Amino acid sequence: MTPPSLTLGYVPGATPAKWARTWAERHCDVRLTLRAVAAADAADDVRAGTVDVALLRLPTDTSGLSLIPLYEETTVAVVPTDHLLSAADEITAADLDGERILLPLDDVVAWADAPGAPIEHRPETTADAIELVAAGLGALIVPQSLARLYHRKDLTYRPIADASTCAVALAFPHGPPSALVEEFTGIVRGRKPGSSRGTAQPAPKRTAREKTLAKQAARAAAGKVARKPGPTKRRRP
Template sequence: MANGSGSRGRGGASRRGGPARAASKGRPRPAPKTPRRAEPTPPPEPREFRLGAVPGATPGKWIGVWRERLPHVSLELREIPVAAQREALGDVDAALVRLPLAASDDVHVIELYEELPVVVAATESHLLAADELTLADLAGEIVIVPADDVLHTEVPDAVAPAFAPPADTAEAIATVAAGVGVVIVPMSLARAHQRRDVDYRVLADGPRSTVALAWLRENTTDDVETFVGIVRGRTARSSR
């Protein structure tokens, strides 16, 4: 009886443990949880930034930086006449203008740089013998003032032209190239209308032209603030 009982005890233990372990080995293990992937950030929506610029303004380096930093924001450059620069602010996001600009509480203006005035004369003019000119050097000269003049230079003892003012700077310089008179313009305009039959010299005591960035205060956007940062030399990581 004892042996039978012991045998059953061992046998019973074996029977109880054996199937349990077998069942445990045969049960499928739960699959490991797959970590959730972060949703991809959607690309920025394409948009446009409209930059106005008066003749002679040189925004090239700033436009290059803009295109590097904001390739998804196309920049459209629009030339605007100085005479209508204030009104043009309503059609662009920001503009490079020439001061003075009509004072107004609704316009924000940041001065950027000054341009030297120059005297444009025909290549055979005796004025070009000097490296630099003064207003006194222009006494007796015919000084042409185009309709789009931005300097409003007062030249003592200058001779007034006997013809109507040219419509614009390009026409005035063409007249000078024909050997008639001189014209005083910011250096950038002299370079913009450069031709082989004229040259220019700095007018040391002439008025300078200030180029500024302007925009309507109500149109202040993140893109405008970004362009302001670019013209002020801020890096992409700089805070505003």
């Protein structure tokens, strides 16, 4: 018989480690497999059953899927460390006017009327675009987690104050979830192990001796309360 397991897909930059740790603490007997998936393939992987659940970025085609919104990522501009924009702690869209912007084919920032002048040549991946930024060919607009993922000493990034944010959600097949998927979504939602919707293990039964000792301790405690002494009288000199 195949042992139970759960496969979690995650797009580049997503960080499922904290939920994986919680899963390992609560379900050490059920293997959780973490599988990196391309941003463009994440939803399809869930629909195809390649992964049971996935951390993915929106917007994307979510037909046939149920979603749990998780958080919104800050959008940043990646530039060389000696770029003029690196002098500020935060920039605006107007600061990117006239900048050459690299737009990789796996771009995940849904920003209508994004600033800058898109370069005609589109790199295959964000990783390829990062190499071109380092070569001085243009700036790159990405979620902050991707800027951190592809960090280089010769590059930096700055938050774009008025940019659209990048939403991250947990996706799983639409319909009644399996017990394992239900448990994982509970962990993601912050559900405690003793929750009525969780699948926490029941408390172990006490032995007869443990029950007897507990009763004796309770009687002793009750007796102490009943015989609680009053204030001590002072002796006359």
